[in-house]
Amino acid sequence: MDYDTPLFFHIMQYAAAADRDVIDLVSGGPDWEPPTALREGLHDYADGDPAEFQYPPSDGLRDLREEIAARRGVDVDRVVITNGAGEANYLAIAAALERDAGSEIILTDPVYPYYPGKAQMLGADVRLVPVADDGGLDVAAMQDAASEETAAVLVNSPNNPTGAVYDAETMEAMADLAEDHDALLISDEVYDHYDYSGRFESALAFDSPHVVVTNSFSKSMAVTGLRVGYAVFPPHLVDAARTRHMLVNVTGARPSQAAVLRALRETGPDYYEASRDLLRERIDAFTDALDAAGAEYIAPEGAFYVFARFEGFPGTLDNVERLVDEAGVACMPGDTFGTYDEWVRFALVTPRAEEAAHRLADYDF
């Protein structure tokens, strides 16, 4: 996991330079339309009074915080608007370490690589706990890993890269683990709109002073570039998080916040259902083709990634580059996500996902 020259840039550049058509399944930026109201919100903002071009409150536009608080069933004072879930997770990990109740962050393996990167930057020790074979959380292993050194356990459901969804029982066990070890449960729920299992449970369901939930509108509204996320902190931790947010970023971008606020108010369930249906169809078509290719994969219950491996074809950078050149498909090597160097990750955020799967099915691994 090298953060200096992100591997995904390298692979995207390699794919762009290839002497053939390549389907990009590398990065996680949605390819579908943002809500109409979001575009309208940006237009309205652009015509606003000069005062609207100035600093919003450091913790975000009050109306946006209230809309989020109402939807999540929490007090508005617990909500901090951040520069995407990226900053929300940074603030949450910092909050865990500032409690001086341990310096270890427990993560899953495979893991979204920014988590260990953030934790290490903040001075934490990182402990990776392998997931179960079906991608689900190995609750007993997580419990075994926890100790008085545990500052936080950070989980992501629906999961990037496995597509696993953690049910209520699993999430409650993690909240209990945090309480038992005087740690925080940090629950990154950015893919909460993409649960195909019906089993997703937010960590906010467990009203605990040991739970921080992070989220963003990047995936639900297909706007990773707008950088509007949020964290819901327990009341006793929110002031310190707000201070760090102010000292790092002052505040987040106001045009983005205004546009998301408008979209949040005016976008009906049809929009979210359409995106979910689109992705479910892509996943079905893609995994059908993987079956035809004889690949092993974790069947996604949520999100929009497929974590897979091909017999005798480990997911090394060399092999990923071979897939670009010889199959016309670009994906991410598995060791980006921890120790899974046999695996690769496909991000199904292109209308050509099914075509890519057929190329894989036709490829002689």
Place this chain on the structure above:
Amino acid sequence: MDYDTPLFFHIMQYAAAADRDVIDLVSGGPDWEPPTALREGLHDYADGDPAEFQYPPSDGLRDLREEIAARRGVDVDRVVITNGAGEANYLAIAAALERDAGSEIILTDPVYPYYPGKAQMLGADVRLVPVADDGGLDVAAMQDAASEETAAVLVNSPNNPTGAVYDAETMEAMADLAEDHDALLISDEVYDHYDYSGRFESALAFDSPHVVVTNSFSKSMAVTGLRVGYAVFPPHLVDAARTRHMLVNVTGARPSQAAVLRALRETGPDYYEASRDLLRERIDAFTDALDAAGAEYIAPEGAFYVFARFEGFPGTLDNVERLVDEAGVACMPGDTFGTYDEWVRFALVTPRAEEAAHRLADYDF
């Protein structure tokens, strides 16, 4: 300097709740129009392809970095687009500390309060060095303060809150100081478009591996809420800064970057001159009225603040609240900016600045 409940929120709330008309000279958000091209850039962005709503490169839109690099005369690889100068200064201080060449950050007194806040959050020791009576840098005192423990000296010219502008000789002395003590000179130049003295010199004039320059479009384009800033790092420090930026924020907001790019390309010198003329007139009118009120103040050479004191009327929070209630003028207590508890700061970012000055001239201090 309390970051948990920012004093300026308290004073703005106090002013808003007052039972009379109050002129707000508290916060530093411009009250004039952003460039027309910036509004047009937001409109165009709002109509863009869905792909434009996704992550820009982590270090910012390439075209924006190139426009900045060309204007600043530096290699584009040295430019990182940040979430305002706030994040740029955070990255610069972190870069200084990560060099493991000292843990002390030297700042001026008075000081923009976010600087010591960021430095302390990052684990630095902070040393405040009083400025000269005219607000200028006391170069000898800065040199005396520097030692092998010095990680960075951070200066701000044109200055908030004093309005001082540091000339070429002063800036060169600071660059030399950084080289002599194996430290960084961090030069925050966000008010560079508001130099009324003609003496402003960017630290980039001294081609040194010990110089980091931070800046933003917040003040020059009157868009503090858009959060587009940048840092120019020496080549050997840029990778680590880029990594921290990615791990904290992933990237900055793309609508804001697109709008600033458009404005940077299409806004002529007339726009910047008009803002500068407006502020110079406000400063002249305001300081004339302060003369009439018998106040002492530092005559601003740049930026848009006036740092002043009134005989027998120290700038305590109580007195600031009295000015709200009895004079109808809201300002910032001086101890927000270091040890200057006799002083207050007026931000001239309201068309009613001159009216406020007349209220002060009429007030019986």
